[in-house]
Amino acid sequence: MEFSSVAEMFRLDGRTALVTGSSRGIGRAIGLTLAAAGARVMFHGSKESAALETAAREGAGEWIAADLGEDAECDRLAGETLARFGHLDILVLNASVQEYVRLGEYTEEEMRREFQTNFGAAFRLIERCVPVMRERRWGRILTIGSVNQFRPSPRLTLYSATKAALRSLTVNFAKSLAADGITCNNLAPGVILTDRNEAVLRDPQMRQMILDLIPSGRFGDVSECAGAALLLCSPAGAYITGAELAVTGGMHL
Ligand SMILES: NC(=O)c1ccc[n+]([C@@H]2O[C@H](COP(=O)([O-])OP(=O)(O)OC[C@H]3O[C@@H](n4cnc5c(N)ncnc54)[C@H](OP(=O)(O)O)[C@@H]3O)[C@@H](O)[C@H]2O)c1
Numbered sequence: 001m002e003f004s005s006v007a008e009m010f011r012l013d014g015r016t017a018l019v020t021g022s023s024r025g026i027g028r029a030i031g032l033t034l035a036a037a038g039a040r041v042m043f044h045g046s047k048e049s050a051a052l053e054t055a056a057r058e059g060a061g062e063w064i065a066a067d068l069g070e071d072a073e074c075d076r077l078a079g080e081t082l083a084r085f086g087h088l089d090i091l092v093l094n095a096s097v098q099e100y101v102r103l104g105e106y107t108e109e110e111m112r113r114e115f116q117t118n119f120g121a122a123f124r125l126i127e128r129c130v131p132v133m134r135e136r137r138w139g140r141i142l143t144i145g146s147v148n149q150f151r152p153s154p155r156l157t158l159y160s161a162t163k164a165a166l167r168s169l170t171v172n173f174a175k176s177l178a179a180d181g182i183t184c185n186n187l188a189p190g191v192i193l194t195d196r197n198e199a200v201l202r203d204p205q206m207r208q209m210i211l212d213l214i215p216s217g218r219f220g221d222v223s224e225c226a227g228a229a230l231l232l233c234s235p236a237g238a239y240i241t242g243a244e245l246a247v248t249g250g251m252h253l
Contacts, residue, residue, distance in 0.1 A: 001238060009236035013038035016085040017233070018077075020044045020068065020125070021095025023052035025194035026144065029222035030092055030229045035059035037230060039090060042081045046095070068095055068121035069113055078128035087136060090233050091129050093122040093166075094144040098159040098196070111158055118162035123169060130177065139182030140233040143170045144225075145244070147190045150252040163188075167244060174242035183241040185232045190248025192220040215250030 003009045012034060022031035023045030032055070035041045041061035045052040048065045056063035062084060066077040082088055096118040099110055122143060133139030148160035149167050167186050174184035191197060191210055201207045201219070211217065228247050231237050246252045 001235070003235070010230055010234045011038050012090070012234060015039045015089040016042070016087060017090035017092065018042040018044065018081045018088060018125075018129070019092040019094055020077075020121075021046075022092075023049055023055055023063075025196060026189060026192055026222050026225045027092070027094035028055045029226040030094060031055060031061070032059045033223075033226040033230050034090065034092075034233060035061055037234065040085065042085065044077065044095070069097075069117045071116075071120070071124060074121045074124040075128065078125055082129070082132060087132050088129050089133065089136070089138060090140045090142070091125060091133075092142045092144070092229065092233070093125060095121070096144070096146075096159075096162070098156060100155045100200075101158075102155060103157065106158060114158045114162050115165075118159070119165045119169070122166055126169075126173060130182065133182050134180045137181040139177070139180070140237070141170070141173065141177075141182065141184040142229055142232050143167070143184075143186045145170075145186045145188035147188055147246070147248045147252050149188055150246070171242045171244070178241050183232070183237060185237075185240060185243045185245065187225060187228055187232065188244060188246045188248065188252065189225050190214065190220055190246070190251040192222055192225060192247075194222060213251055214248070215253065218249060220247060220249055 017034045017039045019031040021027040022043040031041045041059050043056040043063040046067050052063050066073040145167050146163040149163040170186040
């Protein structure tokens with residue numbers, strides 16, 4: 001594949017994308033970056049919110065609210081996206097839930113919620129979207145993992161396990177979908193400044209303890225995940241599949 005310019009390597013004109021959990025944080029940055037590269041983007045959040053509407057407006061895209069803890073909602077999200085866009089080229093599975101609890105404090109309900117939202121929903125959305133990608137013999141599936149898929153955590157045990165399962169699903173799909181022109185990759189963020197970890201990082205002792213675990217000596221910015229995501233979703237990433245890209249400042253090492 002030859003490109004006439006560097007910019008062309010990363011252009012997504014005519015492509016459509018669904019980015020789950022793109023009302024805020026990393027998903028929002030990825031959605032806006034794909035939109036800036038020319039893609040028509042479906043923004044998504046767990047519920048209707050001003051943040052979701054604003055993200056969609058900024059990315060000149062559309063939005064759908066759906067709770068990925070429910071199978072029927074996953075199906076509705078896929079169905080409505082395909083109906084509105086006609087086809088789907090890029091699927092970014094970014095939404096997740098997590099709960100800081102230790103062994104003995106988990107409930108059965110929390111276990112089901114985390115596995116359903118972080119893993120089950122991804123499986124379901126991939127299953128619904130792959131047939132349309134196959135028809136056009138072009139597709140990009142990107143799952144968002146976590147540094148916790150490399151580093152066990154006593155307070156995020158279930159969450160870490162859902163991310164490890166998601167990573168395994170990604171590389172398995174990568175192998176079976178490569179011949180159809182569909183790549184499947186995993187991006188694993190370290191500590192990125194978003195709403196999710198705001199409360200934890202407000203505690204000065206905790207903040208320093210976490211910083212000490214990061215070789216680059218700083219937290220990451222959402223834009224640093226978005227740039228890596230663009231590579232994996234763009235024409236430039238056509239020959240990258242089954243990759244696990246750590247965007248962690250070295251924290252996974
Ligand atoms: N931030 C980090 O340091 C970090 C580190 C490692 C991995 N990650 C991973 O990166 C991804 C994004 O993290 P983030 O920090 O950007 O998250 P965030 O700021 O907490 O945003 C979460 C997004 O997911 C949506 N969401 C939450 N629960 C949902 C549900 N049940 N159904 C559907 N959507 C739901 C939220 O929608 P609403 O706006 O409607 O709530 C929001 O759009 C996640 O997969 C996370 O595990 C993040």
